[in-house]
Amino acid sequence: MKSLPILILLVLSFQCVAGVEYKKFDDPEKEQAYGVLIEELRCLVCQNQTIADSNADLAKDLRRQVYEMLEKGQSRDEIVDFMIERYGDFVMYNPQFKAKTGVLWIAPFVFLLSGFILVWIISRKKIENNMEANEQQKQKKIKVKSLLDQGDQS
Numbered sequence: 272m273k274s275l276p277i278l279i280l281l282v283l284s285f286q287c288v289a290g291v292e293y294k295k296f297d298d299p300e301k302e303q304a305y306g307v308l309i310e311e312l313r314c315l316v317c318q319n320q321t322i323a324d325s326n327a328d329l330a331k332d333l334r335r336q337v338y339e340m341l342e343k344g345q346s347r348d349e350i351v352d353f354m355i356e357r358y359g360d361f362v363m364y365n366p367q368f369k370a371k372t373g374v375l376w377i378a379p380f381v382f383l384l385s386g387f388i389l390v391w392i393i394s395r396k397k398i399e400n401n402m403e404a405n406e407q408q409k410q411k412k413i414k415v416k417s418l419l420d421q422g423d424q425s
Contacts (some may be wrong), residue, residue: 301341308337308350321364340396351374 296302306323312333314325322330333354340350341423354362366372 294334296341304347305338308341308347309334311351311364312337312354313362315358315362339354 278309294302294305298304309323311322312322314320314322314327314330314333316327316329317325320330322333338352340353351363360366360369360372360375366375368376
């Protein structure tokens with residue numbers, strides 16, 4: 272009876288088998304350049320994965336294209352320039368800082384800073400409102416006490 276769950280898990284695990292893509296290189300430098308490039312290029316379908324991590328058809332095509340370009344003798348910079356020209360700066364997982372991509376690099380800091388400023392302003396207003404409410408309560412207590420004292424004297 273204990274072997275039944277193990278048997279079920281083994282049967283289900285065969286569905287998880289995925290093909291491993293292997294590229295053969297004559298030059299170890301090209302193989303290293305290939306590994307670096309596919310880790311730097313973004314999958315345009317998945318958008319949150321590199322083409323090395325993605326199994327999308329476009330990622331497979333981009334890996335094949337990078338392989339072919341390296342085999343033709345193109346340099347890393349030539350391949351990156353081609354990909355940026357064809358797909359835009361978004362194809363780079365970490366785009367270079369330039370005028371067009373400045374928003375991608377600066378926006379998170381601007382949003383973070385504006386969030387801190389907004390929290391600070393809201394907290395200051397709450398503190399001021401609480402101080403005003405406490406002051407009003409003190410004034411009411413003084414007024415009630417003076418009215419009670421007047422009532423006791425008469």
